[in-house]
Amino acid sequence: MSRRRGAAPRTGGLELELFTSGHEPSVDGPRHLEKPAADGPRPDAATVIESMEELGDRFPGASAGSAIPVSALTATAKDVVESAFLPIWVRGEVSDFKTHRNGHWYFCLRDATAQIRCVVWSRDRRGIPAPPDDGMQIVALGQLTVYPARGEMQLMVRRMEAEGDGLWRKALDLTRARLAADGLLDDARKRPIPRHPRRIAVVTSPDGAALHDVVAVLRRRAPWVEVVVVPTAVQGDGAPEQIVAALDRVARWRDCDVVIVGRGGGAREDLWAFNDERVARAVAACPIPTISAVGHEVDITICDLVADLRAPTPSAAAEAAVQSRGEVASELRSLASRLHGAMTMQADGCRQRVRDGARDLASLTARIAERRRLRLGALAGRLQALSPLATLARGYAVARGEEGGALTSVAHFAAGERFELQLRDGIVRARVDEVVTATPASTSSEAERE
Amino acid sequence: MTEQTFEKRLQRLEAIVAELEGDEIELAKALALFEEGIECLRGASDELSRVEERVRTLTERIGGEFELDG
Numbered sequence: 171m172s173r174r175r176g177a178a179p180r181t182g183g184l185e186l187e188l189f190t191s192g193h194e195p196s197v198d199g200p201r202h203l204e205k206p207a208a209d210g211p212r213p214d215a216a217t218v219i220e221s222m223e224e225l226g227d228r229f230p231g232a233s234a235g236s237a238i239p240v241s242a243l244t245a246t247a248k249d250v251v252e253s254a255f256l257p258i259w260v261r262g263e264v265s266d267f268k269t270h271r272n273g274h275w276y277f278c279l280r281d282a283t284a285q286i287r288c289v290v291w292s293r294d295r296r297g298i299p300a301p302p303d304d305g306m307q308i309v310a311l312g313q314l315t316v317y318p319a320r321g322e323m324q325l326m327v328r329r330m331e332a333e334g335d336g337l338w339r340k341a342l343d344l345t346r347a348r349l350a351a352d353g354l355l356d357d358a359r360k361r362p363i364p365r366h367p368r369r370i371a372v373v374t375s376p377d378g379a380a381l382h383d384v385v386a387v388l389r390r391r392a393p394w395v396e397v398v399v400v401p402t403a404v405q406g407d408g409a410p411e412q413i414v415a416a417l418d419r420v421a422r423w424r425d426c427d428v429v430i431v432g433r434g435g436g437a438r439e440d441l442w443a444f445n446d447e448r449v450a451r452a453v454a455a456c457p458i459p460t461i462s463a464v465g466h467e468v469d470i471t472i473c474d475l476v477a478d479l480r481a482p483t484p485s486a487a488a489e490a491a492v493q494s495r496g497e498v499a500s501e502l503r504s505l506a507s508r509l510h511g512a513m514t515m516q517a518d519g520c521r522q523r524v525r526d527g528a529r530d531l532a533s534l535t536a537r538i539a540e541r542r543r544l545r546l547g548a549l550a551g552r553l554q555a556l557s558p559l560a561t562l563a564r565g566y567a568v569a570r571g572e573e574g575g576a577l578t579s580v581a582h583f584a585a586g587e588r589f590e591l592q593l594r595d596g597i598v599r600a601r602v603d604e605v606v607t608a609t610p611a612s613t614s615s616e617a618e619r620e
Numbered sequence: 621m622t623e624q625t626f627e628k629r630l631q632r633l634e635a636i637v638a639e640l641e642g643d644e645i646e647l648a649k650a651l652a653l654f655e656e657g658i659e660c661l662r663g664a665s666d667e668l669s670r671v672e673e674r675v676r677t678l679t680e681r682i683g684g685e686f687e688l689d690g
Contacts, residue, residue, distance in 0.1 A: 364627050365627065365630075366625075366626045366627040366630055367627065368625040368626055368627065371678065376677070385675055394626075394667055394668060394670050396674045396676065397674065397675045397676070398675075398676050398677070398678050398688060399675060399676070399677045399678065400677075400678045401677060419678060419680055419686070420678070422684070422686075423678060423680075423686045425686075427625070427627065495668065498668055499668060501630070502630075502661065502664055502665060502668070505630070505633050505634065505637060505661065506661050508637045508641065509633070509636065509637050509640065509654065509657045509658070509661065511641075512637055512640030512641045513640055513650065513651075513654040513657075515640070515641070516640055516644065516645065516647070516650040516654075517647070517650070519644045520644075520647045520650075523644075
C-alpha cells in the first residue's frame with residue numbers, strides 16, 4: 171500500500187486512501203476521495219503497517235484470514251492506476267506490433283531499460299493515420315491502466331505521432347498504393363476539362379476562403395459562368411463522409427460541366443480529409459470532370475492525384491476551369507473568320523464547277539456538231555455519186571409521166587399518152603407511138619422497180 | 621443539359637468549319653451548314669455578353685430531387 175503523490179500528473183487534491191479512518195474501504199469500487207486538508211497530518215509507512223495489524227480481520231486483505239482474490243486485487247489496481255494518471259504522452263520505440271482480428275492494435279513501447287504494453291482499440295484507430303511499424307520512434311497519448319486478466323499495466327493509446335511525419339507518410343503511401351492497384355492514378359483515366367463550362371459545381375465549405383477565391387476569379391474572368399456551391403465540411407470529424415456525400419450529390423445531379431473540389435490552406439491535419447481514401451474514390455468515380463484544389467501549392471493530396479486536373483490553389487482551379495472573356499472572344503473571332511473563309515471556298519468551288527461544266531458542255535456540243543458535219547459531207551459525197559444528174563451528164567435521159575413519176579418500164583407506157591424526157595440540158599415533151607415489150611428475162615428486174 | 625450550352629455551340633461551330641474546310645460538298649448543304657454556323661456564332665456571342673454572376677447552392681430535397689437556391 172502506498173500513497174502516490176506527485177508521481178502522476180495530477181494537480182488537484184485527490185488522494186488515494188485504502189485504509190484510513192472515517193471511510194469504510196471496499197474492493198468493489200474506486201476510492202477517489204477528497205482529502206479535507208492537503209497539508210494535514212499523514213501517517214508514515216510504519217504507522218500504516220501497525221494500524222493494519224491492529225485492524226486485524228476487519229478489512230479485506232488486511233490479514234491472511236481476509237485475503238482478497240487476485241481478480242479483486244487487479245481490479246483495484248486498475249482503478250488505482252486509472253485514477254492516478256491523466257492521459258499522458260509517452261515516447262518510445264514500437265515493437266511486436268500486431269493487429270488483432272477484431273481490429274485492435276497491440277504493441278510494446280520501449281526504451282533502453284523499460285517497456286510498456288500498449289493497445290489501440292479499433293474505435294480509436296480513426297485518430298491515427300496509419301499503424302506504426304516495429305522500430306518506429308513514436309510519441310503516444312494514452313491512458314495508463316491495468317489489464318485485470320493478466321495483471322499487466324497497459325497504455326490505452328488514442329493518438330500517436332511518429333518522428334518525421336512517419337505515420338502520415340505511411341498512411342499516404344498505403345492509400346496511394348491501394349488506389350494505384352485499382353488503376354485510379356493512371357494518367358490515361360484523366361478526362362479533359364471542358365474548355366467552356368456553363369456551370370461549375372464547387373464542393374467545399376460554404377464559408378471558406380476557397381469558395382470566395384473561386385467566385386472572385388470566375389466573376390473577373392467569366393461572369394457568364396454559373397457557380398453552384400455544394401456545401402460540405404472540409405475538416406474535422408465526419409469531413410470525409412460529408413465530402414463523399416457532396417460528391418455523390420453532384421454525381422446524381424449531373425447538371426454541371428466541371429466540379430472543383432477543395433479548400434483553402436491549413437495545417438496538415440486540416441487538409442487530411444482530402445487524403446481520405448473514400449474521398450479519393452468518390453472523386454475518381456465522379457461522372458463529371460474534376461479539378462482538385464487543396465491548400466497551397468506545396469500541399470499535394472491523394473485527392474489531387476485522382477482528380478482529372480490538379481490545381482495548386484482554389485484560385486488556380488477557377489482559372490483553369492474557364493477561359494477569360496478575351497480568350498473566348500478571340501476564339502470566336504477566329505472561328506467566325508474560318509467559317510466565312512470556308513464558305514467562300516465552298517462557293518468558289520461551286521462556281522468553278524459551273525464554269526467547268528459550261529466549258530465542257532460547249533466543247534462537247536462543238537464536237538458533236540463537227541462529227542455531224544463530217545458525216546453530212548460524207549453523205550453528200552455519196553449522194554452526189556448516186557445522183558441521176560451524173561447519168562444525164564453522160565448522155566442518158568429519164569422518162570417521166572404526167573404526174574412526174576419516173577417511167578422505167580414499158581408497162582408504164584401506153585400508146586398515145588404524153589410523157590417528158592429529161593436530158594442533161596432540158597426537157598422534151600413527147601407522145602407514145604407504140605410500146606414494144608422486150609423478152610421477159612431481160613426486163614423482169616426493170617418491171618419490179620416502181 | 622438540355623439547353624444548348626456555350627461549349628456545345630462552340631463544338632458544333634468547330635465541326636461545321638471543319639466540314640466546310642474539307643472536301644467540296646453540295647452547295648445547298650454548304651449553305652445550310654454556314655447558316656447553322658452563323659447561328660452558333662451568334663448564340664455564343666450572346667452568351668458571352670450576358671452577365672449573370674450567379675452563385676447558387678445545390679440542395680437535395682427528401683426524395684432525391686435537387687434544387688438550386690438563389
